[in-house]
Structure formats: structure tokens, C-alpha cells
Amino acid sequence: MSLEQGIVFSVLGITLAMFVWNRLRFDVVAMLALLAVAVAGLVPTEELFAGFGHPAVITVAAVLVISQGLVNGGVVDNIARLLGRIGHRPTLQVLTLTSVVALCSGFINNVGALALLMPVAIWMSREAGRSPSLLLMPLAFGSLLGGTMTLIGTPPNIIIASYRESGTFGLFDFAPVGVAITLAGIAFITLAGWRLTPRREENSADSKLFSVGEYVTELRIPADSPHAGSTLHSLLTTSGDEPDVVVLALIRGEQRLAAPSTYKVLREGDVLLVEADTTSLQTFLDTTGLELAHQAIDDQEAESEGASNNDGLADESRGRNGFRETNGHNDAVGAGDDKAASDPIAKGELHLVEAVIAPESSLVGQTANRLQLRENHQINIVAVARLGHRLKRRLGDIRFNAGDILLVQGFEDSLGGALAELGCLPLAERGLRLGSPRNTALASGIFLASIAVIVTGLLSAPVALVAAAVAMVLVKLLSAAEAYKAIDWSVIVLLAAMIPVGQAMESTGGAGLIAAQMLVLGENLSVASVLVMILVGTTLLSNVVNNAAAAIVVAPIALSLAGELQIASDAVLMAVAVGASCAFMTPIGHQSNALVMEPGGYQFGDYWRLGLPLTVIVTVVAVPVIMLVWT
Structure with a gap:
């Protein structure tokens, strides 16, 4: 091993360890790796930042902008709206959700597709009286499977296309393998896999993680209060430390101000709608001298009816402490005020x-x-x-x-x-934001036109997709500011930084050295066994590091191994692409997995229960198809 190879292996080893450690953002880690190979002189200065102009990086950015344009146009929301008609049977719900998210993920960012359908899945679960955990993990895994079907479905596919020796892969070159594993994966999840998901019991069909009504009440600034004439901030810091009390609204006569500024000056008789647990509320009352707004009413009721509200909190007959439920939402109103019960605070609900x-x-x-x-x-x-x-x-x-x-x-x-x-x-409270028919048609038309010019070969994928992104801005499907915001810059920086690092491993002979060691193990293995080794190895790495980083690290090694064993390079690249995209066994393997962890109530160890058999099925299906199509 040469000195240069030792340096590049050390940099990659430390980089992967820091990815797994997860204390620094992965884009920061990638930039540190890029600087390390630069200082070591492993990448020429003029090529050091060439990754930022790499076609794969440009394509990923364009796809993210197009995805946001399709969202703004209401394309995916229109699809999601139809899911409410499929009934409460769990098998049918799983089949429909995973199929729709997989189809969407083939053409837009898979995290974006998941984000749009996750509220629908939670709503469907609650309507059926079941835990969201039943649907959310299958939904996340469906988004990963669907991303494998096209060039633009997931960043690893775009990266792998740039490693192809004889031109790049076409838009649908990934489809034979991607569609096969997607269909097999959805079939397994629908027929048996969803039963392997953990259950988080729900108390009722409309139960929520938060029980807000128990903690909301109204407080009045009394006439002799020292806080009259001071700011809300002064009130909240009376004891020197801000209490665990949230001021939801300020009611002053007929005026109702939601989320008042902490610099709002208080007056005598102002009513504050606050959220707190009973202990924090009592502490706050003792410290500030405020009084319960409904206390006088309770006292009058006690005199006339011989009853009082001893716990000092607004009773349920007034609508959950000044909140009323409307169409699944809680709207803040004045407790006991019939007129307020039909009027929104300030402007808008x-x-x-x-x-x-x-x-x-x-x-x-x-x-x-x-x-x-x-x-x-x-x-x-x-x-x-x-x-x-x-x-x-x-x-x-x-x-x-x-x-x-x-x-x-x-x-x-x-x-x-x-x-x-x-x-x-x-999550489930979000209503679907349906775009106008004109915007939906416009967004769909621009996207389909870009697909057509790519398939016909009139324009390369980066050029066509950038053109589509620009067109969506020009027709005002999204603003320029929204377009920049739609781009996940951490992923862009990761790709741009890691591409030169991966090239350094190849140029120093490091990839060939690892391939030579693998050759010792694989020289007597069949082509199928070598493909399994590459696919499974990439999958294991992708479960602990970013999938794009896994593709960049493994691709040069796989190509060197293919050259030594006389295996078609396209076949090993497809194995790397599938392995990098199918990280089902951990919540840190992909953003989709991480997003459903909390809403589904999953633990770290829950993922392998469905993820492991699904990984086996993907491997068993993918390898024969790769051999049939690409060898």
C-alpha cells in the first residue's frame, strides 16, 4: 500500500465513522473530507470544487425544484385526495398507500412524496381506529422502493449514472430492476409485511398525542395588579425565570389577539388564554397574582346552585377550557362567551x-x-x-x-x-392544499414535456430538468425564492464534496487495491454471488451512512472488481444503485425512515423486523433481473 492510498483510506475511514457517529452534519463531514484530500494533494486544485458543477449535482437540484413545483400545482395532493375512498381494510390501505407513494417517488423526491402522503396515512389510521404505526413504516419503505425505478427517483441513481463508462444511463434504464423489486416489495408488504410492524395502541379513533384541553385556561389581570402597564415579557419573567406557561391569546374587550408579542403592554381586565400543566399554572398564579378569569362566574354559580369548580380550571361544559372543536381543529375563543364561540380571534381561524x-x-x-x-x-x-x-x-x-x-x-x-x-x-390535522385545475395541468405538462425530451434524446437529463425547473418559476408555479428553498443544500454539498473524494480513491489506486482483496474472496464465486456481495455490502453501508455517500464510496470499488472478474460494469453499477437505495433496517439509513419514526412511535430496533425480510426479497429479485438485463 502506497502513502497516498493510506491517506485516502484513512480519510474515508474517518469520514464513514463520523457519518455513523452523527454528531456533525453529514455535509460538514463531507467538506472536511474534501479539505483533507486537498491538503494531502490527492486532488488537483483545479478539480477540487468541480463537484459543484457535476451533472449529477445539477440534476439532483433540478429534481428537487420540479418536485416542489408539482406540489404547488396540486398534482400529488389530487392523487392523495382519492385515497380517502378506499375504506378501512388494512390490507387495501397498505396496498394503495405504498403503491401511490412508490409511483410518485419514481418521478419526484421520495422524501417529498412521503411528506405529502404521511398526513393522509395518519388520518386513515385514526378514522379506522388503528395505530398509525401500521401504515407509516410500509409508506416509508414504499417511497424507497419507488425511487429505484427511474434515473431521477433517487440521488444514488443519478450518481451511479455518472460512473457509466459508455455514456450515462437513460431515464428508464433503471426500470427493469426497479419495477421488479418495487412490485415484489409492495406485494410482500401488503400480504404479510405490514403485520411485522409494531403496534402503538391508540385510545380512540380520534385520539391525539397531546391532550391540550386539560391544560388550557384563562387568567385575568386584576384591577390592582402591578403588571397592568407592564409588558407580557415582564409578566412572564416575574420570578426571574420564564415559567412553563404559553400565552395563546390576549382578550381585551371585543378585541382578541392571538399569539401576542411579548412586548405587548398589558392593561387591567385583560384576559390571557394560557396553556400549562396544573403545577406550573398554580406556581404562575402564586408568583404573578393573576386570577382565574372565570372565578367570579364560578362563585356566582356556587351561591345560586350550591356548586363550585374546586379545581380552579375551566370545566368541560365551556368547550375544553375556551377551545372549541371545529372540523378537527381547536380554535381559541373566550370561555363562556357565546358570541366568541362563533368568531375567530383576530383575522383568520x-x-x-x-x-x-x-x-x-x-x-x-x-x-x-x-x-x-x-x-x-x-x-x-x-x-x-x-x-x-x-x-x-x-x-x-x-x-x-x-x-x-x-x-x-x-x-x-x-x-x-x-x-x-x-x-x-x-401531520393528520393538515388539509390537502389542492391547486387550481389550471396549475395542476400546467405543472403536469411541464414535467411530462421534460420527460419526453429526455426519452427521445433531444436533450440530456440535466439540461431538460433544469429547463423544466426554470419553466415552473417563469409560469409562477413557485417563486425564485421557493425554488432555492426547495433545494436540499446539505445534500448538494454532500454530493459536491464526496465526488472528488471518491475520484481520489480511484486515482490513487485505492479502489483497485480493495477490489484486488475482494478478488481473493470472489475469484471462485459465480457472477450472481459477486453481485449479491456488492448489493448486500452497499445495503449494509447505506443503513448507517447517507445513501448518496454510500454510492460514491462503493461505485469505484465495484467497477475495479468488475474489471478484474470480467463482469459487465453496468451490472455491478446496478447492484450498487439498488443497494444504496434500499436502506430498510435502520431509521438513520434514509430520511424517509427518520420522518416516520416519531409519528409511528417506532424504536430504533423496530425497523429490522420488516426491513430485514424486505432486504432479502429485494436481493433475491434484483440479482436475477440484473443478470438477465445487464450481463
Whole structure:
């Protein structure tokens, strides 16, 4: 082994270890690896950042923009709307959901397809009185399977196409293998696989992770209160430390202000609609001297009817402590106020929505206090759940993790945009945002036109897809700002940084050295056995590191091994593509797996129960098809 090979192996080993360690973002790790090979002189300076202009990177970015354009046009939402008609039979629900998400994932970003259908799956589960865990894992695995069917279905396919020695793969060159494993995988999941998913029992068909009504009440600023004339922030920090109390609304006479600014000046008689557990509420009352807004009413009722509300919280007859249920939403209103029961606070309906924090959300690692969500986004974080349990710590101090479920309050007309900006995906409370027929036709037409010019060979895939992305901006299916935001820049940086690192392994002879060692093991093996070895090896790596990184690392090794064993290079590249895309056994193997972990109530060890047999089926089906088509 030469010095250069030793360096590149060390860099790759440390990089993979840091991917698994998962303490630094994977794009940061990739950039550190790129800088390491640059300092070591393994990549020429003029080629160091060539990855940012690589066709695979450009194609991935364009696909992400097109996916958002299709979402804005209502294309996928129109498909999702039809799923509500399929009934409550679990087998039929699993079959339909996995088939639809797989079909969508073949042409748009698979995480985006999952995000659109996940609320539908949760709604269907609750309507049927079953745990969402029954449907969410099959849905996530369906999105992974569907991505294998086309060139643009998943980043590993785009990367693998760039390694082909005789030109690139076409849009549907992945279809023979991808369609075969997708059909086999869906058949297994539908007939038996869904029974292997863990169950998280639900109390009722409409039960929720959060029981908000028990914690919401109204507090009044009394006439002699020292807080009259001071700010809400001053009130909340009276004891020197902000309590675990969330102010949902301020009611002043006929005016109702949702999510009031912490700099709002309070007046005598103001009513604050607050969310807190009973212990925090009592502490807050003792510290501030505020009074329960309905206390006088309770006292009058006690005198006239001989009854009183001893627990000091609004009773259920007033509509769950000042919240009323409408069409599946809780809308804040004044308790005991009949007129308020039909009027929204401020402008627009005030809704409570459950949302999951996506892995690339700007909330990850941050706290609500630092982000000033109320001031900057007009939303309140009412509660946070992690690993199936509501967190009882101070809400403002909770450092958010990917996969946390938030109970968020905000206005109907702006809540969706705020969640999208923060990188959160609404769950079952989200209504489908159907685009107009014109936008749906326009989005579909632009996308189908790009597919047509790719298939006919008029334009290469990167050029056609970039043209489609630009066209969607020009016809205002999405703004330029939305287009930039639709691009997952962490994935772009990962690809751009790791491509030169993978090339360094090839140029230094490192890939050939590993292939030579594998040749010792595989020289007496059949072609099928070698393909199984490559596919399974890539799958295992993809379950612990990013799938795009796995494809970049394994592809040069597989090509060197194919050259030594006289195996068709296209066959080993297909094996790498399938292995990189089918990470079913861990929640960290793919973003789709991570997204369903919290809403489904899954544990880390739950994934292999369905993922392991599915991996075996994919391997058994993929290898013969690869040999039939590509050898």
C-alpha cells in the first residue's frame, strides 16, 4: 500500500465513522473530507470544487425544484385526495398507500412524496381506529422502493449514472430492476409485511398525542395588579425565570389577539388564554397574582346552585377550557362567551396542528426562545413530544431534535407557510392544499414535456430538468425564492464534496487495491454471488451512512472488481444503485425512515423486523433481473 492510498483510506475511514457517529452534519463531514484530500494533494486544485458543477449535482437540484413545483400545482395532493375512498381494510390501505407513494417517488423526491402522503396515512389510521404505526413504516419503505425505478427517483441513481463508462444511463434504464423489486416489495408488504410492524395502541379513533384541553385556561389581570402597564415579557419573567406557561391569546374587550408579542403592554381586565400543566399554572398564579378569569362566574354559580369548580380550571361544559372543536381543529375563543364561540380571534381561524420536525429543519438543535417563533413566525409551540411521550420541561428551553412532534398554534392562512419555512411537516390535522385545475395541468405538462425530451434524446437529463425547473418559476408555479428553498443544500454539498473524494480513491489506486482483496474472496464465486456481495455490502453501508455517500464510496470499488472478474460494469453499477437505495433496517439509513419514526412511535430496533425480510426479497429479485438485463 502506497502513502497516498493510506491517506485516502484513512480519510474515508474517518469520514464513514463520523457519518455513523452523527454528531456533525453529514455535509460538514463531507467538506472536511474534501479539505483533507486537498491538503494531502490527492486532488488537483483545479478539480477540487468541480463537484459543484457535476451533472449529477445539477440534476439532483433540478429534481428537487420540479418536485416542489408539482406540489404547488396540486398534482400529488389530487392523487392523495382519492385515497380517502378506499375504506378501512388494512390490507387495501397498505396496498394503495405504498403503491401511490412508490409511483410518485419514481418521478419526484421520495422524501417529498412521503411528506405529502404521511398526513393522509395518519388520518386513515385514526378514522379506522388503528395505530398509525401500521401504515407509516410500509409508506416509508414504499417511497424507497419507488425511487429505484427511474434515473431521477433517487440521488444514488443519478450518481451511479455518472460512473457509466459508455455514456450515462437513460431515464428508464433503471426500470427493469426497479419495477421488479418495487412490485415484489409492495406485494410482500401488503400480504404479510405490514403485520411485522409494531403496534402503538391508540385510545380512540380520534385520539391525539397531546391532550391540550386539560391544560388550557384563562387568567385575568386584576384591577390592582402591578403588571397592568407592564409588558407580557415582564409578566412572564416575574420570578426571574420564564415559567412553563404559553400565552395563546390576549382578550381585551371585543378585541382578541392571538399569539401576542411579548412586548405587548398589558392593561387591567385583560384576559390571557394560557396553556400549562396544573403545577406550573398554580406556581404562575402564586408568583404573578393573576386570577382565574372565570372565578367570579364560578362563585356566582356556587351561591345560586350550591356548586363550585374546586379545581380552579375551566370545566368541560365551556368547550375544553375556551377551545372549541371545529372540523378537527381547536380554535381559541373566550370561555363562556357565546358570541366568541362563533368568531375567530383576530383575522383568520386559529388552529392547533401537529407537525413533525424534518431532519433538515432549521429548528434542529435550536430552542423556541432563541428562535423567537412568536415574534418572527406568529406561531406558538404549545407542546413537544419525543419518542412517543410529551416532554414536561420548559417549552422555551427544549432543544429540538429531528423527528420531534410539535403541537403548534397559528392562523389558518399563515400556519402552513410558517411550518414550511421552518422545515416542519404537518401531520393528520393538515388539509390537502389542492391547486387550481389550471396549475395542476400546467405543472403536469411541464414535467411530462421534460420527460419526453429526455426519452427521445433531444436533450440530456440535466439540461431538460433544469429547463423544466426554470419553466415552473417563469409560469409562477413557485417563486425564485421557493425554488432555492426547495433545494436540499446539505445534500448538494454532500454530493459536491464526496465526488472528488471518491475520484481520489480511484486515482490513487485505492479502489483497485480493495477490489484486488475482494478478488481473493470472489475469484471462485459465480457472477450472481459477486453481485449479491456488492448489493448486500452497499445495503449494509447505506443503513448507517447517507445513501448518496454510500454510492460514491462503493461505485469505484465495484467497477475495479468488475474489471478484474470480467463482469459487465453496468451490472455491478446496478447492484450498487439498488443497494444504496434500499436502506430498510435502520431509521438513520434514509430520511424517509427518520420522518416516520416519531409519528409511528417506532424504536430504533423496530425497523429490522420488516426491513430485514424486505432486504432479502429485494436481493433475491434484483440479482436475477440484473443478470438477465445487464450481463
